[in-house]
Amino acid sequence: MAISAREAAHRAASDAERIAWVDERDQLLGSLPRAELRERGLIGRGTFILLFNSAGELCVHRRTLSKALYPGYWDVAAGGMVGAGESYAESAARELHEELGIAGAELREHQRFFFDQPDNRLWCAVFSALSDAPLRLQPEEVLEARFLPLEQVLREVETKPFCPDSLQALHSYLASLA
Incomplete structure (x- = not known):
């Protein structure tokens, strides 16, 4: 599959980008390029931001x-x-602004968890934010976006491919509310 020059530059920047490298207890060990973390099965840090609108979607x-x-x-x-x-x-x-174009929204941290799958080992922090600002999607990252009632999202995860790490973040968030 051919990729555009913009996508190729984004991939090269991602490969060179240094990521926080941590151990199984989330203790900082240093930083490494993203590709090296994955290739060596090492643990990085990640964030997940659940964006809601004022309708609760x-x-x-x-x-x-x-x-x-x-x-x-x-x-x-x-x-x-x-x-x-x-x-x-x-x-x-930074990620909320880059991916969805939302800046200045108050971020609320909920929980942290360890996600451990081959090629994706992360200590994760879960945040939520509320915004009705228009979305500005980052074309290298996001194809489309929509707001849905939480009940509908939970039904759709049964029939569509969803990222398992962000689903764990959603379940962690829901558990923090209970």
Whole structure:
């Protein structure tokens, strides 16, 4: 599959991007390029931001086909890897702005959890945000996005491919409300 020059540049930047490298207890060990973390099965830090509108609907988006993990899957959270020298909260604010174009929304941190699957080992921080601002989708990351009632999202995860890490983030968030 051919990719555009813009996508190729984004991939090269992602490969060179240094990610916070941690151990099984989320203790910082340093930073490494994203590709090296995955290739060596090491643990990075990630953020997941559940974006709600004032009607209580959750933003669900579809990942681009060029994504290294879960290409074309549906996602219940904006988010990504925590960069070297970046806090979870700083990463969450950056990712929400980059992926969905939402800046300045108050972020509320809920829980952290360890996600452990081959090629995707992360210590994750779950945030929520509320915004009715128009979405501005990052074309390298997001194909489409829509707001849905939470009950509908929970039904759709049974029949459509959703990112397992963000689903765990959603379940962690729901557990924090109970």
